[in-house]
Amino acid sequence: MAKHRGRGFATIEYPTGMNQNGDPSQAWIKLKPDGRVDVFSGTVDIGQGSKTVHTQIVADALGVPYDWVTMDNTNTDSSAVCTGTFASRGTFIGGNAVRLAAERVRERILDIASKELEIDPSDLDIADGEVIVRGAPQKRINVADVAGAATYNYGELISGSSTALKPFAEVDDATGQVEIEPHSAISYAACVAEVEVDDETGEVVVERMVQVYDVGRAINPTLVEGQIEGGAMMGLGLALLENSYPYYPSVEHRGAQFGAYLGPALRDLPELDNVIIENASEDGPFGAKAIGEMANNAQPPAIANAIYDAVGVWITEMPATPDRVLIALAEKREPRRDGKRVIFDEHLSVRTISADGGASFLGVDA
Amino acid sequence: MKAVGARLPRYDGVGHVTGRTQYVDDVRVGRNLWVKALRSPHHHASITSLDTGKAEQMKGVHAVVTHLDVPKNVYGHLEGLGVPADEPLLAEGDVRYKGQPIAAVAAESEAAAMAAVEAIEIRYEERPALFDIRQALDPDAPQIHQWGNVYPHYGPYNHRRVRKGDIDRAFDDADVIVEGVYRPQAIEQMPMETQVALVVPEASGRLTIYSCTQAMYFSMGVVAAHLQVPLNKLKFVGGTVGGGFGGKVDTASETICALLALKSRRPVKWRWTREEEFLASSTRAPWHIELADAVTKDGWILGRRTLTLHDSGAYARFSPYGLTKHAFHHSGAYTIPNLRFDGFVAFTNRVPTTAMRGFGVTSVSFAVETHLNRIAEVLGLDPWELRLKNANRIGDTSGNGVVLKDPSTVPVTLAAADRVGTELSASFRAMTPEPRTGDLLPAHLVAQQSLNGERA
Numbered sequence: 024m025a026k027h028r029g030r031g032f033a034t035i036e037y038p039t040g041m042n043q044n045g046d047p048s049q050a051w052i053k054l055k056p057d058g059r060v061d062v063f064s065g066t067v068d069i070g071q072g073s074k075t076v077h078t079q080i081v082a083d084a085l086g087v088p089y090d091w092v093t094m095d096n097t098n099t100d101s102s103a104v105c106t107g108t109f110a111s112r113g114t115f116i117g118g119n120a121v122r123l124a125a126e127r128v129r130e131r132i133l134d135i136a137s138k139e140l141e142i143d144p145s146d147l148d149i150a151d152g153e154v155i156v157r158g159a160p161q162k163r164i165n166v167a168d169v170a171g172a173a174t175y176n177y178g179e180l181i182s183g184s185s186t187a188l189k190p191f192a193e194v195d196d197a198t199g200q201v202e203i204e205p206h207s208a209i210s211y212a213a214c215v216a217e218v219e220v221d222d223e224t225g226e227v228v229v230e231r232m233v234q235v236y237d238v239g240r241a242i243n244p245t246l247v248e249g250q251i252e253g254g255a256m257m258g259l260g261l262a263l264l265e266n267s268y269p270y271y272p273s274v275e276h277r278g279a280q281f282g283a284y285l286g287p288a289l290r291d292l293p294e295l296d297n298v299i300i301e302n303a304s305e306d307g308p309f310g311a312k313a314i315g316e317m318a319n320n321a322q323p324p325a326i327a328n329a330i331y332d333a334v335g336v337w338i339t340e341m342p343a344t345p346d347r348v349l350i351a352l353a354e355k356r357e358p359r360r361d362g363k364r365v366i367f368d369e370h371l372s373v374r375t376i377s378a379d380g381g382a383s384f385l386g387v388d389a
Numbered sequence: 390m391k392a393v394g395a396r397l398p399r400y401d402g403v404g405h406v407t408g409r410t411q412y413v414d415d416v417r418v419g420r421n422l423w424v425k426a427l428r429s430p431h432h433h434a435s436i437t438s439l440d441t442g443k444a445e446q447m448k449g450v451h452a453v454v455t456h457l458d459v460p461k462n463v464y465g466h467l468e469g470l471g472v473p474a475d476e477p478l479l480a481e482g483d484v485r486y487k488g489q490p491i492a493a494v495a496a497e498s499e500a501a502a503m504a505a506v507e508a509i510e511i512r513y514e515e516r517p518a519l520f521d522i523r524q525a526l527d528p529d530a531p532q533i534h535q536w537g538n539v540y541p542h543y544g545p546y547n548h549r550r551v552r553k554g555d556i557d558r559a560f561d562d563a564d565v566i567v568e569g570v571y572r573p574q575a576i577e578q579m580p581m582e583t584q585v586a587l588v589v590p591e592a593s594g595r596l597t598i599y600s601c602t603q604a605m606y607f608s609m610g611v612v613a614a615h616l617q618v619p620l621n622k623l624k625f626v627g628g629t630v631g632g633g634f635g636g637k638v639d640t641a642s643e644t645i646c647a648l649l650a651l652k653s654r655r656p657v658k659w660r661w662t663r664e665e666e667f668l669a670s671s672t673r674a675p676w677h678i679e680l681a682d683a684v685t686k687d688g689w690i691l692g693r694r695t696l697t698l699h700d701s702g703a704y705a706r707f708s709p710y711g712l713t714k715h716a717f718h719h720s721g722a723y724t725i726p727n728l729r730f731d732g733f734v735a736f737t738n739r740v741p742t743t744a745m746r747g748f749g750v751t752s753v754s755f756a757v758e759t760h761l762n763r764i765a766e767v768l769g770l771d772p773w774e775l776r777l778k779n780a781n782r783i784g785d786t787s788g789n790g791v792v793l794k795d796p797s798t799v800p801v802t803l804a805a806a807d808r809v810g811t812e813l814s815a816s817f818r819a820m821t822p823e824p825r826t827g828d829l830l831p832a833h834l835v836a837q838q839s840l841n842g843e844r845a
Contacts, residue, residue, distance in 0.1 A: 030809070033758035034776050034802045036722040037750055041714055067603050069633035074400040079392035089392040094400060096628035099605050099620075107604020108630075109638050109744055196544030199551030199716055199730065200790035211722060211797035213805035235804040237797035245396040257634075257746065260576065261755075267575035267672045272520040272700075274432060274487070274739055279667045286579055298804055302797045302822075309393045316747045323573070323751070324758030328772070331762065339759060340572040358767075363563065365767050368570035372679060373696065376523040383526035384696055387548060387731055 024223035028230075031328025032215040037317030038206035039307070040112035045191030048112070049103035050120040051184035052081065052128050056174040058152065058167035060085065060092045062124075065105030066117035068096065071315055072246040073113040077121045079242055080308050084125035085132070086149030087166055103184065111313035114242060115207045118308035119187035127183030135173045135181065136164050208304040208312040211237045214258075214321035217293075218329040222352060225345030227263055227330055229291070232322065235298040239312030244299060247314050251297045254318020260287040261319060262326035263342050339368055401629065412631050413585045413599045414660055421587065422451055422495040424642075424649060424659035425502035427509050428669060429484035429491060432520075432738040433533060434513040436482060441492055444508040449501035452653035453509075455492045456481035459648060460617040466707060468614075472542045475535060476704035476741070478615055478644055484513070485533060485703035486740050488669030495649040495657045518738035522677055522698040525735040533703070533736055540701065540709055540734035547733065549709075549716045551695075551788055554727030554836070559692025562833075563683030567764045570679050571756035575672040575700070578745050582631025583666040586642040587658040588650040596650060597624045600643050603633040611640040612647055623647075635744035639671055639706065674708065674742035675700040676715075676752035680760045683727070688768060688775045691833050692727030695719050697753070701734045702741035707748070708734045714749035717789045721757035722798040723776070724785040726833055773806055777817050784824040785834075796822050 040046075050064045062081050068074045074094045082089040096102060105117055133144040136154040140147070146157050154169060156162040173179045192205035215233040220226070232255055241247045264285045269276050278284030303310025323341060331337055336351035358367045373381035382389075404410035441453045456462045456479040463481075465474035480491045492509055496502035517531040524530050525538040532538065541547040560566060587599040602608035605625040613620055630637060642659045649657045661670065677698040683691045697715060701708035712732045719730055747754070765772035781787075781796035799820045806813055816828075825834060 031762065032772070032805060032809075033754070034722050034780075034798055034805075035750075035754045035758065036718065036781070036796070036798065037747070038714065038718065041717070042710070043713070065605055065628075067605060067628050067630055067633075068401070069603050069630040069637070072399055075397060078400055079395070079397060082392040089395075089397060097626060098628070099609055099623070099625040102605075102628075104606045105604070107602075107607045107638060108633065109603060109635065110748070194713065194789075196546055197550060197552065199549065199788070200553070204791040205717065205789070206791075209793070209796065211801045213801040215805050215809050233805055233808045235801045235808070237801055240393070242393050243395070243397060246399070254746070261573070261751070265574070265576040267577055268675070268739070271572075271574060271675055272522070272737070274520055277668060279664045281579075281663070284577060284579075284667060286577075296808060298808060300797065300800055300804060302795055302800065304795060317750070318746070320747045320751045320754040321758070323755045324762075327755070327759045328762045331766075337569075337759065337763065339570060341574045341755065364566045364568060366568045367763060368568075371570040371572060371677075373523045373677075373698070376521065378524065378527040378529070381696075384548075384698070384731065384733060387546075387550075 027220045027222060027333040029220065029329040029333025030215065030217050031325045031332055032213060033321045033324040033328065034213040035317060035321045036209050036211045037111065037320060038209055039115045039313035040110050040207040041205050042110050043192045043205040044189035046106035047186050047188040048105040048117045048120040049184065049186045050124045051103060051182065052124045053180060053182040054170040056171050058170040060087060062092060062094050062121055063102045064094065064096045064117060064121055065099065065102035066096055066113050067108040069108050071113065071250065072243065073117060075246060076114050076242045077118060080118050080122050081125045084122045085129050087152045091152060111315040114311050115307045115313055116187045118311060120185055122308040123185035123187060124183045127185060128181060131181045131183060132166060132169050135177060136169045139164050139169065139172055208239060208307055210312040210314065210317055212317055212321050214325040216322060216325035216329045218326060218333055220330055220333040220348065222334055225348035227343055227348060229259055229293040229326060231294040233296040235300060236314060237300040237302045238314045239304040239307050240301050240310035241299050242309060242311055247299055248297050250314045250318045252295055255295055255322055256287045256292065257319035258322025259291060261341060262323040266342055410629060412582055412629065413587055413601050416587050416599050418589055418656045421656035421658050422497065422653055423499040423502050424493055424495050424646060424657055425499060425506045426490045427492040427506045429480065429487055429489040431484060431513055431515050432487050432518040433516040434484050435516065436480065436484065436511060437514050438512045440510040443510065444494060444505040447505045447508060449497035450494060450505045451655060452495045452649050453492060454648045454652060455479055458652065459615055461615050464611065464614055465705060467709060486738055488740055493645045493649060495653050520737050520739065522700045522735035522737060533738055538736050540705055549712050549732040551716050551728050551730035553788060556692050556694060556727045556729040559727035560683045563691055564686040565684050565767060566681055567684060567767050568681040569760050569763055571759060573676045573752040573755050575675045575742065577667060577672055578634035578636030580632025580634060580636060583663060584641040584661040584670055585659065586646040587656065588646040589656040590650045590654055595622055595624060596647050597626060598643050598647060600625050600627040601630050601637055602627055602640060603630060603637040608640040608643055612644045615644045616647060634746050635748060636671055638744045641670060669740060671741050671743035673745035674711065678752060678756040680756055682760065682764060684764055684768065686768060688770045688778055689831060689833065690723060690725050690779050693720060693725050695730040697732035699732065699734045700742060701736055702739045703736060704741040705734065706741050706743050708742065711749035715753050718750050719753050720788040721754065722781055723779040724781050726836060728788050773802065773811055773813055774817050776802055777820055782825050783822050
């Protein structure tokens with residue numbers, strides 16, 4: 024018996040908010056009389072931290088302290104439409120909705136401040152909760168006083184709303200080509216996995232993963248790292264452990280409890296090295312793209328490639344459980360060569376398994 | 390201080406770690422009833438008789454619902470795009486997966502509800518089931534879905550297609566063709582919070598729906614469609630979810646609770662057991678992907694032929710969308726000028742699969758990235774350099790014809806190589822995402838660039 028070490032890697036890309044678009048997020052914002060900010064958004068926080076990220080976006084888009092901002096995403100009476108938290112759209116599309124609403128509120132603040140200061144709004148800026156005059160820093164008015172004046176002197180509720188919406192991207196069904204991009208941005212990532220494979224037990228242990236993510240702009244680097252590390256464990260589960268149907272395609276022997284379904288646990292946690300790259304997007308809030316979903320996509324192939332590097336077998340039916348590794352080591356399948364074709368995994372192909380040699384699937388243009 | 394870019398603490402973090410965040414099951418209202426469902430014990434069967442009379446008379450039972458109680462029982466997420474509905478809220482005629490809900494009971498306790506479920510009289514006639522998507526179009530395959538065994542609504546096609554460039558020429562010109570099969574598995578979303586809903590019928594006639602959905606407006610639309618009511622009759626309360634990972638894009642429990650609340654005129658709560666969460670809630674889909682890449686000896690990928698089968702389980706749900714996303718990204722982080730992709734959403738008698746983190750793309754990333762290492766092995770090339778050479782560059786077009794503005798294949802790959810001390814030759818180390826020139830713009834990619842010109 025021996026333990027073998029191997030290293031593999033993968034580079035991936037992932038669309039931000041691909042619902043072919045036509046899926047809006049809306050937000051509205053109002054100021055309290057002391058300038059504190061109420062944001063109403065329909066974006067559901069599933070643990071990824073959208074409430075935090077959206078609050079940060081609003082604070083900077085307005086120019087007020089973060090702790091002035093209250094986020095209410097609790098119900099459909101007070102919030103406007105958010106199509107949902109899926110497709111890695113929360114930071115980009117939901118974030119753009121609150122950013123655009125905040126920009127409208129900012130314009131209203133500057134209009135009222137302009138009246139109070141008797142200075143043209145184009146000469147005004149907002150920073151740290153104060154409206155300041157460009158070039159004359161001693162002249163200023165607190166946003167709290169602006170909101171108070173709006174409420175009690177001008178009879179105005181400072182508020183703003185907006186919708187982040189791209190038009191629906193039609194697909195040419197004959198060619199799969201689109202006229203406009205069906206995503207909002209594309210994020211990229213690379214993952215290196217280092218594994219140890221035991222050729223007697225078939226067990227694979229991931230010892231270290233190095234992961235690089237281009238997220239456009241990390242609105243909150245701690246939350247981005249949380250996604251990277253949580254995603255790494257989910258990817259590790261996909262690569263090595265989890266299976267709803269252990270004898271797929273059979274439906275027998277499904278695990279129905281945590282104790283009967285092998286998900287990743289802390290004992291599986293490898294050393295993690297996270298690198299964030301910021302290659303800003305054109306249209307995202309403060310240049311953001313997305314991180315959410317792609318975070319479990321690069322590890323499974325990186326680990327499969329590392330297993331090959333360690334013991335010279337390809338595991339292409341996921342996950343790489345000990346039994347699959349041992350069977351692969353025993354079988355040592357070689358690809359079939361036919362002229363210039365190098366054919367792996369022929370035993371799994373529709374050509375082998377279906378009644379008509381795969382013709383129904385492969386011959387659609389015949 | 391700027392907030393964007395700062396490591397600010399999670400907005401609701403203190404509540405989460407001190408147990409003070411209120412999730413749906415933490416919401417207490419007076420006099421609520423509890424829900425249990427009758428679920429199919431068979432993978433595929435006809436319901437030959439269904440009688441809820443005894444169950445309705447049992448002590449503590451306030452309401453029982455079947456398909457007869459649903460104003461619009463059959464619904465589909467893609468109806469707005471002209472695709473007919475396919476999935477009943479409560480089974481009607483046939484059951485197509487084990488665990489499919491057929492009837493639901495609201496009673497004074499979970500035990501009373503379960504006892505009533507067991508008292509529902511039902512007979513089935515079992516039918517042959519289909520589980521292997523590779524056999525979905527076999528002549529003797531059991532026919533399991535109203536549309537046949539594959540989804541037929543990609544325009545006139547029963548498959549999602551990509552046709553780009555001249556695929557036959559790419560395969561003729563190739564030095565080597567590398568073929569492989571990749572089978573990513575189904576997994577559970579495994580949220581800590583199981584599917585749960587609480588519906589309160591208000592004095593105003595509205596329903597307040599406490600929901601764990603990942604998409605309040607989306608789920609409100611689903612409930613409104615089944616109930617055939619305008620949106621002002623419903624108020625969704627949610628926004629904080631105890632783990633979703635895609636599984637809570639399905640509106641799994643809200644509508645049945647709403648029906649029972651209307652019928653019983655009492656608040657009703659349905660919290661799925663862990664066993665139901667594992668066995669009756671949707672999973673990530675299993676996929677079957679066959680790749681054939683036409684490559685040159687020095688590592689250019691001239692073309693790719695792909696066959697993908699997506700195991701949708703018993704109904705379509707979001708699978709047609711997931712497969713489209715898969716198709717759009719099947720060339721990975723690389724520029725491949727000639728593509729032929731055919732993807733099928735195939736039905737089986739398993740629990741319908743649905744969204745999960747990376748939906749549609751996790752599977753193809755596994756296939757593509759494992760396949761590239763096989764190509765490197767067959768050609769005797771460095772897998773880093775193979776990727777860098779074919780990497781997306783600014784101005785390249787993606788598989789679906791989008792001109793790429795800010796691709797990062799090169800920077801993330803170089804950063805990863807650097808971090809682990811991989812030695813690359815100087816020309817590869819110096820690469821950037823800037824548009825192709827010189828050795829990185831061979832004839833087969835010049836055509837690609839001219840395509841950009843036409844589109845730009």
